[in-house]
Amino acid sequence: MSTDIRATNDLQWLAELRTTLTDELEVQKTRLTELTDDTGDPAEDHTRTALLAATRQSVEQVSGALQRLADGTYGACEQCGASIPRERLEILPHARFCMPCQRRRNG
Ligand SMILES: [Zn+2]
Structure with a gap:
């Protein structure tokens, strides 16, 4: 087994990153749920559509990063x-x- 210090630091960093990304995913998913709850106010539609698109993209990006962390392909x-x-x-x-x-x- 290697005792390379840099690799050890990387593992710790990746573990912290996974925690951060998991939290972020929860936040974005909650936001997505809130945004898709129809308030019935047409004045909000334009803003909400833009927010929805941005939030959906964030969810995809964060879950993609988590997937790569799980696959071991993260960072390549x-x-x-x-x-x-x-x-x-x-x-x-x-x-x-x-x-x-x-x-x-x-x-
Ligand atoms: Zn490249």
Whole structure:
């Protein structure tokens, strides 16, 4: 068994990240439920549609990150397979691509 300190720190960080993402998923799912409860106010429809789309996207992003954590593929770029720098993942935990690939995708 390796006793590499960096790997140990990574495992701890990943465990904390999983907890954070699980909490975040619950928050977003609760918000989604609240948003889909019809208040019957047409004036709210436009705002709520936008909020719903954003919240749905958050749920997808967070659950996708949790899935990758479970698969052991978390932190690898889906495009080129390179490791996504931890600094990037700390800012954007659901990042699926490294910076160069993300830039290419954005065009
Ligand atoms: Zn990449």
